Structure formats: structure tokens, C-alpha cells
Amino acid sequence: MPQTITEYLDSIGVIWQPINLKNKVPQAVNSPIHSYMPKSNDYKNISVEEFKKRQRVINTDYIAICTDKVSQFDIDLPDFPFEINAPYFLSITKKLKHYFIKLDSIEKNRLTPKGGDILCGQWSFCKRDSIVYNAEITIPVVSNSIFQPRDLDKLKQVLKELKHNGVNGNMSYDEWIKVMFAVYNTAFENCLKHDAAVELCIDFSRDSPMFDEKAKKILNDLSYKPNGMKIGSLIDLLCKVKGIEKTKKVEEEYIFDDDVFGDAPVENSKKKKQSKTNALQIVESSDTYKSWKYEFEENYKFFFVKHTDLYACDFYSEVMKMYSSPKGLIDKNLINPDMMDIFKKCEKIDDNIVSYVDAWVYSKDKKSYNKFDFLPYPVECPENIYNTYTPMDTPVSDLDVNSMKLVENNFNEFIRHIGENDDACYHYIIQWLAHLIQSPGVKPGVCIVFSSDEGCGKGLLFQFIEKLIHKYAFKCGDIDQILGKFNSNVSRKLCVMMDEVSPTQLFGKSSRLKNLITEDKIDLERKGENQFQ
DSSP: OOOOOHHHHHHHHHOOOEEETTTTTTBOOOOOSOBOOTTTHOOOOOOOOHHHHHHHOOSSSSSEEEEEESSEEEOOOOTTOOOEEEESOOOOOTOEEEEEEEEESTTTTTTTOEEEEOOOOOEEETTTTOOESSSTTTEEEEEEGGGGSSSHHHHHHHHHHHHHTGGGGGGOOOHHHHHHHHHHHHHTTOOOOHHHHHHHHHHHHTTTTTOOOOHHHHHTOOEEEEEEOOOHHHHHHHHHHHTTTHHHHHHHHHOOOOHHHHSOOHHHHHHHHHHHHHHHHHTTTSHHHHHHHHIIIIIEEEEEETTTTTEEOOTTTTOOOEBBBBSSSOGGGGGGGGGGGHHHHSEEETTTTHHHHHHEEEEEETOOOOOOOOOOTSSSOOEEEEEOOOOOOOOOOOOOEEEEEOOOOOOOOHHHHHHTTTHHHHHHHHHHHHHHHTTSSSOOOOOOOOOOOHHHSHHHHHHHHHHHHHHGGEESSSTTHHHSSSSSSTTTTTEEETTTOHHHHHOOOOHHHHHHHHHHSBOOOOOOOOBBB
16 A cells, blocks of 8 residues: 655654755755754754654655665666565656665675665655555565675686786786775675685785785775775776777676677677777877867866876866766766867767767877876976966956055064064064965975964964965864864865864874874875875
């Protein structure tokens, strides 16, 4: 017997709340009855009375469902191979089934069945007028047996192929780290415990010249990253090593077949690949393509970065816009509408329609850099490095000489004021500011500390610095933004202001602060991503 989603959730005691959604992100709810901002941890921190108050709000189209006690199995593919005898509702866009289930011994994030996702301990979104089908059926307890590991055999097959092709002995340290993360994450998601996942990494690395005691420690310290690299990255690497294209089947489903990875490909498949390869080569040699390539690289400023396997663009003269999909190709869904015309260019060669963008992606002659780096002046940037630093573009004032003199006098007076009219302090601050502008790539190795009552002008000094260096300045209200685990806010920054910091807040963090002030390179980390420098 079908039921409305809210009636069903109330009948099984599951927490829910009305929400507004924009691009799949919850927005603030404003109502004469109650106004609030939904948060990811509401189900842990909000009382039952507060949820009941929120549930009286009726001017929203969506609701958020807590999956802490009753989980959901979300089908993503229309041809999913089996069904579960359980209550379900249909998803917002694809109209595919979301089953209500209870998990047996499955650890959160360990199993993500091919073609579906398990939601556990997070919010699930649906239309407020959704209908629950099979509502009369008791929610089943699902055990590990229904979700068989997806990729373990395939992982072992890829590693065997990579070793056979000598990859494990010819990698740089950074490449080896990336492969190890992909192996560990894939093994972990396929129910291998930590030691077994590490053993796979060790077995692959044993013949590598970099495999030493330090490498063993790194492998033992690996941890699962849900959003990190997985088997798809290894397939990309294997395809590059063998000089073959990924079939659509491999590219979209990460499934191996003899046509792609076997030693004796089927003749028809081989001919088709050869035909496509020939067509790409013909396009590459044409004057029309070369003219297009020049515009694509010089006017639209597209380039390839080998270290990250990313295609990037600085068309808007700002921080890089990345255009790689997880499959290593340019994801056209991310392309700005201003660029669509240049992406549509293609040419017919025999039976192949060859996109110029595809020809550029597969070409060895595309504009490429080894990696990104942030190298402000006067540090010299090698030709094979893409420098993410751009010179500070401070507008020239249109004030006359007398007005400029007045500004200069007022500024000098302000610096003397915050330096308590001490000549030595005044000159130090002026020289520190000059160094920031004249040699931004050289760390001064010091941190200026201003200690005073509120309203003395400390914040005003940083506002002045922001006007000079713009995006390279960062002001933090919470010290964990720069000294906590996730500290990527200081990436590509020349000046950081810690506002209203007390000695108590710095307790236990002095070594991190010292590193931030004095070290040329520091370890940074974004949530869900690997560390970088």
C-alpha cells in the first residue's frame, strides 16, 4: 500500500525536515512559522521538539531524510541487476528506486555496489510529495552477501598488468604515492582490512628501487579516502602504458575485457582502433587543426598538467579552472558556454567523426607542463612548471601630487600610531611591507604581532594590505583554518592575518605556527583529498 513519504517516515520513526534545494545544496528556510538553516549534523544536535517545529513548515518542495538508523540504497543505473524486497521511493531526477534498508555488519563507505550508493549517517533528499511503495513491507536487514565486492579481482589483474609492463620499477616518488592511494582505496572498498590492503601495495612495490623502510612506513600509515583515487586511475595508467584507448565499456564501467587488456585482441576491435588512431593522426597533421590548436592553447589558454593528469585553463586570468573528469578526459559538462563553439569543431575522416578536442587530448604535441607550482617573484619558474602566481595588479591612483603627498603623510602617521610612535618599530613595519611587495617569493621568516585594545587600527592595516595584494591575502577568524588538519586556506597566500588570537588558542600549536612562518614548503590538506605542498 503506497504512502506519502512524510507519513511513512513518521510511522517508522525516522527524522526528517523540510528544506529548500539549489543545485542539490540545502538552502535557508524562511517561513512565518519557523526559519532555520539546515546543517549536515542536525540529526545529532537538534532536539526532537525542534524537528517537530520544523516539520510544520509547509512552503518547501523538498525534505531531508536522516539515514542514521534506517539507511538507503540508491540505484543509479536503470539496468541495475537485482531488486530488493523493501519499501522504496523514486529519486528526484532519474526516477530510480531508493530502497529503505537496515545494514547488518557493513561498515559505512566500505561497500558501494556498482550502479548504486549506500546512504548511511547522512541526509538523503527527496520531493516532499514523493510516494513510498511497498510501505507495508518490513524494512529488511541487509547483510554483506547481497553486495559482493566489485573490483578486487580486477584490481589484482590491473596490478599484474602494470608489473608485467615494468611500471612499478619506473615510477617517480609522486607517481608511486598516487598508485598506492588508488590501490589502498580500491582494496578497502572491497572489504579488505587495513593489513591486507597494505600487503597488496607492498607486493606491487617490492621490486621498485624506492621500496625501503621509509616506503614501508608510508604504506602502513595509509588511510581510506572516500573521494580519493581508485581503480579508475589505475586503468588510466595502464591504458597509457599499453598505448591503447579505453573502450566505452571500460571507461564508464571499469570492466575489463580481452579486447582491451588481453594479449590477442579481437581482429575487428583492433582494426577499429587502428582506424580511429589513423584518423586522429590525419587530423593532427592538417592546417585547419593546427590553426584551431593555436587558438585553443593561446587564446583560450588550455594546457595539460602531467603530474595531476588534469586539463586546465586560465581563460579568465584567475585560479585554474580544471576540466578533467575522473576518467582523465575533458568533461564537456564543465565547459563555460563562452567556450562551446571551439569545442564543437570536428572533421570526418573515412567513417570516423573526429573531434578536434579529442585529437588534442590524445596528441603528444599539446601544450603541457610537468606540474603546478606557486612561485612569486623573484623566484624563477622553470619552463616545464605552470606558475599559478600572477603579478599583483594594483590600480594606479589618479590623485594629483599634493593629494598623494597627503595620503603618504596620513599613512606614515597611521604606521607610527600602531607602532606606538617608536622609530625602530615604524621602520620595521615599513620595511616588512616593502619586502611583501618587492620580493613576495622570499619568506621573511617572521610574524608581526600587534597586541592592543580593540579599535586601535590593527584590522585597518590588513585592509590596506588586501588592497595591495588582493587574492593573495587571507584573514582567518578561526585559528583552525590555518593551523588545523584542513589548512588549505593558506595555499597560494602571501599574507595571513590571524584576528583576535589568544595564547590559549595557540596552546599545542606553536610548532605548526613556526613551520607556517619559517618553512619554504608546508604540508596542506583539503577535506577528502590527499596532502599537497
